Amino acid sequence: MNDMRIAERDVETNEVKIAARDVQVYYGTNxxxxxxxxxxxxxxxxxxxxxxxxxxxxxxRCINRMNDxxxxxxxxxxxxxxxxxxxxxxxxxxxxxxxxxxxxxxxNPFPKSIYDNVAYGPRIHGLARNKGELDEIVEKSLRRAAIxxxxxxxxxxxxxxxxxxxxxxxxxxxxxxxxxxxxxMDEPCSALDPIATAQxxxxxxxxxxxxSVVIVTHSMQQAARVSQKTAFFHLGNLVEYGETGHIFxxxxxxxxxxxxxxRIG
Amino acid sequence: MxxxxxxxxxxRPKSGLFAPDARTRKRxxxxxxxxxxGMAAVGVGLLFLLFLFTSILRSGxxxxxxxVLDIEFTLTQAQFDxxxxxxxxxxxxxxxxxxxxxxxxxxxxxxxxxxxKAIGRIVGKPGVTIRRYFLENxxxxxxxxxxxxxxSSRVDGYANGRxxxxxxxxxxxxxxxxxxxxxxxxxxxxIRGAFNWNFITGKDSGVDNPGGAGIGASVIGSFFMMxxxxxxxxxxxxxxxIYLEEFAPKNRWTDVIEVNISNLAAVPSIVFGIxxxxxxxxxAGLPQSAPLVGGLVLTLMTLPTIIxxxxxxLAAVPPSIRDAALGVGASKMQSVFHxxxxxxxxxxxxxxxxxxxxxxxxxxxxxLIGMVGFVAREYPEGFLSGFTDANSAMPxxxxxxxxxxxxxxxxxxxxxxxxxxxxxITMNAIAVVLRRRFERRW
Numbered sequence: 001m002n003d004m005r006i007a008e009r010d011v012e013t014n015e016v017k018i019a020a021r022d023v024q025v026y027y028g029t030n031x032x033x034x035x036x037x038x039x040x041x042x043x044x045x046x047x048x049x050x051x052x053x054x055x056x057x058x059x060x061r062c063i064n065r066m067n068d069x070x071x072x073x074x075x076x077x078x079x080x081x082x083x084x085x086x087x088x089x090x091x092x093x094x095x096x097x098x099x100x101x102x103x104x105x106x107x108n109p110f111p112k113s114i115y116d117n118v119a120y121g122p123r124i125h126g127l128a129r130n131k132g133e134l135d136e137i138v139e140k141s142l143r144r145a146a147i148x149x150x151x152x153x154x155x156x157x158x159x160x161x162x163x164x165x166x167x168x169x170x171x172x173x174x175x176x177x178x179x180x181x182x183x184x185m186d187e188p189c190s191a192l193d194p195i196a197t198a199q200x201x202x203x204x205x206x207x208x209x210x211x212s213v214v215i216v217t218h219s220m221q222q223a224a225r226v227s228q229k230t231a232f233f234h235l236g237n238l239v240e241y242g243e244t245g246h247i248f249x250x251x252x253x254x255x256x257x258x259x260x261x262x263r264i265g
Numbered sequence: 266m267x268x269x270x271x272x273x274x275x276x277r278p279k280s281g282l283f284a285p286d287a288r289t290r291k292r293x294x295x296x297x298x299x300x301x302x303g304m305a306a307v308g309v310g311l312l313f314l315l316f317l318f319t320s321i322l323r324s325g326x327x328x329x330x331x332x333v334l335d336i337e338f339t340l341t342q343a344q345f346d347x348x349x350x351x352x353x354x355x356x357x358x359x360x361x362x363x364x365x366x367x368x369x370x371x372x373x374x375x376x377x378x379x380x381x382k383a384i385g386r387i388v389g390k391p392g393v394t395i396r397r398y399f400l401e402n403x404x405x406x407x408x409x410x411x412x413x414x415x416x417s418s419r420v421d422g423y424a425n426g427r428x429x430x431x432x433x434x435x436x437x438x439x440x441x442x443x444x445x446x447x448x449x450x451x452x453x454x455x456i457r458g459a460f461n462w463n464f465i466t467g468k469d470s471g472v473d474n475p476g477g478a479g480i481g482a483s484v485i486g487s488f489f490m491m492x493x494x495x496x497x498x499x500x501x502x503x504x505x506x507i508y509l510e511e512f513a514p515k516n517r518w519t520d521v522i523e524v525n526i527s528n529l530a531a532v533p534s535i536v537f538g539i540x541x542x543x544x545x546x547x548x549a550g551l552p553q554s555a556p557l558v559g560g561l562v563l564t565l566m567t568l569p570t571i572i573x574x575x576x577x578x579l580a581a582v583p584p585s586i587r588d589a590a591l592g593v594g595a596s597k598m599q600s601v602f603h604x605x606x607x608x609x610x611x612x613x614x615x616x617x618x619x620x621x622x623x624x625x626x627x628x629x630x631x632x633l634i635g636m637v638g639f640v641a642r643e644y645p646e647g648f649l650s651g652f653t654d655a656n657s658a659m660p661x662x663x664x665x666x667x668x669x670x671x672x673x674x675x676x677x678x679x680x681x682x683x684x685x686x687x688x689x690i691t692m693n694a695i696a697v698v699l700r701r702r703f704e705r706r707w
Contacts, residue, residue: 066591071515098594108585110604120603121593171589178593 014041017182017212018063023077025058025067032058034236036077040229045204045213047223047244050233051259056216057105059233060184063214064100065093081182098125101180105187107167109159109174114151117159117170118142121178137177145173146203165196172203176211183207185215189222201226220260224248232256321682327425328680331461331476332416334388334450337409338365340399345406348396355392359384362391366455375449383443387450388414416456418475418673420447424458427672464680469641469662475673478666480681482641486556486656487625487688489645493560493652494567494624499617501564502571509572510579511601530569537566538630546634554635554655562634563624570623574616578609611700618696622689628660638665659685 018040025033033055040046048056058067065086067073079086086096098121109117118138121127128134138155142148147169151162159170168188175183185204189197204226207213217223223230224244231241232253240247240256251257280286285293340361348357363381370377384391391414399406419439422428424447433441450456467479513519541562545551551558582605590600606613631637638657645651657665663681666674 064592066588069587069591094591094594094596097591102588102592104585104588104592106585108583108589110586110589111608120590120595124593124595124599124603174589174593 014043016040017042017044017081018214019078019080019083020059020062021078023059023062023075023079025055025062025076026074027058027070028072032236033062036233036238038231038238038241040212040214042212043208043210044229045208045215045227046229046231047227048214048216048231048233049218049220049223049259050239052218054233055236056231056233057186060186060214060216063182063184064097064102066097066102068093098178099180100182100184101175101178103168103171103175103183103185103188105190107164107171107191109162109167109170111158111160113156114142114159114162114170115155118173118177121174125178127177127179141173141177142170144176144203144206145169146199146206147173163196165192165199168192168196168200169203172200172207176207181211183211183213185213187216187218190218197222220248232259234259321679321686324676325679325681325683327421327427328464328676328683329461330425330458331463332421332424332456333459334414334416334456335411336362336366336369336414336455337411338362338369339409340395340406342407345399355390355396356381357392358395359390359392362395366450369455370449370453373453375453377446377449379443379446383440383446386417386437386439386443387420387447388416413459415476418671420456421476422673423447424451424456425676427676464677465684468643469639469657469665472669473671475666475669475671475677478674478677480659480662480677480684482644483638483657483659483662484684484688485644485651486559486636486641487658489556489651489656490560490563490658491621491625493557494563494621495617497560497564498567498571498620502568502617502620503575503613505568506572506575506579507601507606510576511605512597526569526572530573533629534566534627535629535633537562538633540565541630542633552653552655554637554640554657555653556636556656556658557652558634559631559636559658560652562630563627566627566630567620567624570620571613571617574619575609575613578612578616579605581612582608607703611703614699614703615696618692618699622692625688625692626660626685628664631658631661632664636661638662659688 016039018038020039021037023033023036024031036055036059048060050056061067062075062079063081063086067075075087081096081100085091110120112120115138118141119128119134122134122137128137139148139152142151147166150166151157151170159167162170168191172188189200192200201222204213204215208228215223215226227244229242230244230247232239232247232251232255234255240251240253247256248260251260278286338361344361348354348361351357359381363379363384366384367379391412394414395412398410398412402410416424417438419428419433420443423433423439423444428439430441430444433439433444435441447456463477463479465479466481467477468482469479470477509519509522541558545558545561546553551561586604586608587600590604591597595603635655636657638661640655641657641662643654645654645656659681663678663685666681667678
């Protein structure tokens, strides 16, 4: 409880974790992201909202350079995490992704055991020196993802055999197991039922204590519930960015207002 | 739903649920017809398969039996000494054998007249076998010794029904009157059918001795070829596919390579054979008829198959797994080797084994590099020389037998096909088992 209050207060004083300036993304000839500049704070949940195809997922994937895997995708501009340019030629995207974890829209556990799913990241990054430490990391990560109690009896069972909500929480456990500093979530609840969604949202709020969380969502209620900052994207532009309360109650831009009130999108 | 459900089209007449209208009846009839066509097609396929198997088994099973003549008699020391002092020693042994046979026939109440020549037509030259036996085991002289002598291919054919009294033509191979003797010997229980182990373990024989022909040596040849194919085409094929599918940039070069690989899969095998002859034998100077060269040629043939099936199974791995691996900070190579490759493994193994099975049944290229059937006269001396010693392979052996004049070889060819099919079925079974095993690990 005590921690919660500290976290709440931190919202005001957090420093900038991710700073993007004039980011442009092209898919071939399609200009998908236009001039986006945004400053994302540490220990804050930032929600990206906007209609389908507005570029919010694309922008999210720029932050851990997942777009590198798409051949036709070109990114220009400047994205800095802790003042370091992540598109600098000296940056190894693999190292970056260890620092910037990601949870995907569709739950995608590895077709391995629950234990191996969580242990995979720590293993390849050498975070554990022995089996005991690895066990500890796995348990801690599963606890953080609020799924420990459900799976502790069957860590050897396949991760793909879990229900959709459990799978997504397993993916979150997998993402936090590598101790990232930023957690990117691309519509993590779109495949989940309301109960699982509530669990994941609770979890996101928990994660805020340690991470800077960026979440893409189609649900405005969700954005309002979990985020402290909200960015509204429309047709590749960042239309409005600010405190979640402000955006939802007092939007400056007419497009934001139309979207929030359900007139576009 | 769209407007259609809001305003039903006026053309649609009202109808009850229990009486199907004309359109529904037509649709159901079409579906029923289609199912019948499908079942008929499957039925025709099964019928052909059944026909194929019965004809293979009917023609090929006789190759696994050999008519033998069992006889036990005692050679006295005096007979041995006389025979060894004669000029025509084996002829004397033959006479002793004929006398013994005659005695045994009379003992069992059969009266047939025959001479040493008739015996020669029925079991070849027993004198040679008998003399060799007693020279090697002189202590057996004076005690009863049993012999199992292989009957000639015509007698074998008579026992199998290939040769009948109506079709037989008197020749130096077999006379009609010899059949009386064969019948008598059979009734006396002296001639019987025995399982022909020599067919499975033996080597190729001369063109006039189908009874002595065995497929064993060419099975060994095929085995060494398959070793070469497996250990070259699997690593090269899988490595090439992984690079092309996961790492290579998509540009004109990789497009050209891709198209060419697909085209290579369709190149007739004889082209690979003549390529192998030119490159491996004539240019590189590798020994002719060697399983090593055969394996190299078949590797070239198998590579496109393996690459295509491997790439297909790599491409079938859902991209979300790759994303997941990259998302937790795995490198490209880690994501491929830890996650994509294990998932693609069943497909890769199936493709490889199908490629190997194809290579196992390939004949034409082997004929061009000299791995013809009659080369399989000797077993290789050791493991390494198995790769370089001249040998044949199963399909080439079968081809050689099928083209020989003696009808005895005809059933040997069918028998060879049974053995080849057994190998192929085993390989396919292994493919299925491996597939199951790897799929169980999700």
